[in-house]
Amino acid sequence: MKIGMMSAWNETSGVSVHAELVGREWVRQGHDLKVFSFIEDDYHGRSLIGQDEPYVTRCFGTAQKTNYLNPIPILEGNYEIFVAQDLNMLPRHKLSSIFHMIKRKSKTVHVVHESRLSEDPTFYEHEWDRLVCFDERFREFLLKVYRQEEISIIPFPCVPWIEGDKREARARLGLPQKKKVILIFGQKWRHLGPEEFEVLKKLAAKIPMLVLIISETQRVTGVGGFECIFKKEVLERDELYRYLYASDTWLYPKRSIEGAAVLSSTIHLALGSGCIPVVRDSNFLYGIEKTVLRYKDKDEFETMILEAFSQGEVWRRARAEAKKYVTEHDSVKVSRQFIELFESIKDM
Secondary structure, three states: OEEEEEOOOOEOOHHHHHHHHHHHHHHHOOOEEEEEEEEOOEOOOOOEOOOOOOOEEEEEOOOOOOOOEOOHHHHHOOOOEEEEEOHHHOOHHHHHHHHHHHHHHOEEEEEOOOOOOOOOHHHHOOOOOEEEEOOHHHHHHHOOOOOHHHEEEOOOOEOOOOOOOHHHHHHHHOOOOOOEEEEEEOOHHHHOOHHHHHHHHHHHOOOOEEEEEEEOOOOOOOOOOOOEEEEEOOOOHHHHHHHHHHOOEEEEOOOOOOOOOOOOHHHHHHHHHOOOOEEEOOHHHOOOHHHOEEEOOHHHHHHHHHHHHHOOHHHHHHHHHHHHHHHHHEHHHHHHHHHHHHHHHHOO
16 A cells, blocks of 8 residues: 655654554555655654654644645655644645645545644644544544544554563663663653652662663753763664663653643553553553553652562553553554555545
8 A cells, every 4th residue: 555644753752653653564564655754954852863764755844833845745745545643733734735636646544643622723624534543532522523434543552562681781781780770761850740859869778779861851950869870862762672671660750631632652652661660640541551550649659669679569460461552552453453444445
């Protein structure tokens, strides 16, 4: 099948995680993929990572900044299915100018990453053949505007379950073998509050422990009272997994966003490593509550850190649920669900 996809790609954003997980699987399955993505001067996310594949063309900017679109690569592209990911970030009004030409040669699919209905009228300019959302919460708000038959649910993909060797990973990264290692990566350290730092200091006083922070941020503040290594770095997936293999747990302290359908692309990206995270209880955990070590307050945070260190019964149950969830939602299966959808609408 010939597929064109307008999306973030090789970028540090949840949209890019989704697009890459399903898109690379389509290529592995023998489909012809053309990716149209953000230009290097204006992209979605904090950093560009990796090297673009030959099938990637960067020809537009974000709606919020440059609102740039070079339509030629999209118009010249040979595809029978056109997929747009996260419409609010795309130069959607300019896209509407060429949308009738896209529809002449392809069926159109919008993968909805928005957490609620958009207040921008340009969001509704396009006549999509199908909208894809991730779970019932997204479908619920979409049904206020769209017909039921226009909406399909395809879950957010996970990296397939790939276990690693902790000792080998630590040796390659130059990390101590006998200390407990807690990983914080990306921008997650920003969500840690005084209570979490207090617990980390308390635990460090009695347990040989290392907190490893890897972030593209220039400077991390509020860290003290425990051994900490900070690396200013943006991790590609293979590098991220090496750090996850080396760690006893990793932290995801984001709080709920009320009234919004949200999920954690980070957890879906990292869960397949088998490193079970300690996660603040929030609406980011919809459907994956059993796959992580949840906490609501300072005492529970400490309990779950210790559970991860000891790999106790709660940790073992969470890991078993994580493996089950990842197996049911890995990128191979999810990418095939998309292909089945494409086949069903291709000749409509």
